[in-house]
Amino acid sequence: MRADRRIRVGLIGYGYSGRTFHAPLIGSVADLDLRLVGSGAPARVLADLPDVAVVADPVAVATSEAVDLVVIATPNDTHAPLAQAALAAGKHVVVDKPFTLDLAEARSLADAARRGGRLLRVFHNRRWDSDYLTIRQAITEGRVGRVRHFESHFDRFRPEVRDRWREGPGPGSGIWYDLGPHLVDQALQLFGLPERVSAHLARLRPGAQADDWAHAVLDYPGLRVVLHASMLVAGGSPRFLVHGEAGSLVKHRSDIQEQQLLAGLKPGAAGWGEDPDGPEIHDATGRVARAPALAGDQRGFYRAIAEALARAPVDQTGALEAVRVMACIEAALTAARTGIAVGLTLAPEERGP
Template sequence: MSHPFSVTTCWCWLVRSRHTTSVSNALISTFSLDYTHMTSPLLRAGLVGFGFVAKVFHLPLLQASGRFEITHVVERTQSLSAAVLPRATIVRSLDDLLATDVDLVVIVTPTNMHYAQAKAALEAKKHVVVDKPFCVSHAEALDLVATAKANNVVLSVFHNRRWDSDFLTVQDLVQQKTLGDLQYAEIHYDRYRPEPKQNWRESPETLGGGLVYDLGSHLVDQMLRLFGTPESIHADVQSQRGANLNDDYFRLECRYADGLIVVLTAGMLVKELGPKFILRGSAGSFEKYGLDEQEAALRDGVSPHDAAFGVEPESIHGTLTRGETKTTVPSRRGDYIVFYRGVADAIEHGAAPPVSPEDAAHVIQIVETAKQTHRRTQEDA
């Protein structure tokens, strides 16, 4: 049977224990800062790139952390950051940034640029945060881990979905064994975008683009945090909106030694959204609809210090079912600020980074393997 899109399936084996891995510019300017608790000078941060992710996520969270001052921005040809960071210096190259006294380099560029840029910054003995996904390949990731260690600097990756309201709630249920012995879990990240965007993520010519790298890295990281490393992964990756586009659907079926099955799935043609999380265990089940509110709040210019930031409405709280009894489980408050405060603690006090580069490398190992199945199918078509 022929299909209007490419489909591929493979099995990859990963041997480890399940329990191994325990806006607008105007709106951005409204974020308030509270440095009254500070007893030491702010760390100096430089942004490499000033697109959507830099403006909506990294800029406000760096500021709201109360630990960083954004002193430099790398923009090759434009000066968009001047409107919201008038005191920051715009430089035209990474080399220019590395010649300054910035403490932290935050890389927010297309994925295929992450490795070379992070490598250069680490070798210049700068602390580095890389936006997810970490890089294109597991080999690149391992080299960056080694480079950070060799230069005695902090390296972390912005896996912010560890601090989503729904994920924190599910993490509590798993750790407390509320559902007994888990048998099955699903984590979704679905959207309805039938018209592809003309950007690097959608282009099949760009390494590190596509949905497996973009959203898959979030889901894989959440799975590893909740359940550890699976023994095997069955990967189905598709380009449903056209064979000449990057992948826009995936389903990863992950199996564990104790019988647990975890399904990670995302697609761009899902108009009627189902549950975000489904968990089934020997003592009950849990379902949770809706998306974490923090991204939408940041888009709207809501300060991370606002009392309502990260608080989900009761209408999307999850449901715990035990026998015939259904109970609403209040969602924990999401807290993206934790990330950059953790980075500051790692730099200043030697604490473990909020996301270890080893964890991020493990994510890329799984994502890269799934993505390779899609490339092989395209080549065989």
């Protein structure tokens, strides 16, 4: 028996996501111990994390006897094979979004996790963003009545195409694979599975090699959910718009935790996740009120992982949620290609109650 019962973590990938999000958030959770990093740039890793071991081979991390939990923060087309290797080695697994490239890969991973009794989750850290938490609370409290129209935007202003795999022509690139999973996951958390998905994807910037504009609509009975992402929005686009039978809600600004991490702020430091941008609530008479925004705290993702691993048997809900998100991502890709609204090809057991 090990004297230190903390969960030993191996992180594969130390690019933008691994360095900006995963390593700081893992390091902020007392029950997690980052032991091993897979990276081809060991000097960069050790400059930030001098006490970890670094290896170049990602499979070596996925199968290492020195770790219990494998976190995969690598290019999207490597997610499924690395996760399969880790699950086959008996590891618990966290995969950065998107979970996989398609629904078939998602199902294969979920089946492997279920057979092995391993935890499998997608890094949906945006469930702990201030903007989403604030909107969810307002909807739950009935501040605008029954919701009939919901819009969620991830809009940025990056007019120059950058030389990175996320914007290249390879598999799993483009804004829908990059930001679509967050948009879809939040919508499913709020409203459940839609009946149909329609979508349009486009390349709007000169020289774009992958979609940099995405617009999807999820159809529910009596509700339409609009998910939008663009690289050419300098301002004026609210993060959330919610229209209900009793009024409307507008949340203008986005969560600031990513900017705080980039600035070097440690998770949990003073001001962490605080959001001064309370939502506007418009009632039926035209009056506008302000409500306070909840603070965000993406440490909640890895705290939930640690709590889940402390229980037995391992809850497989996270793997099923990953499959459902991937079904929506794939349906949107098909709808954008065909111009026809597409239903979700999920089995009854995948849909849940």
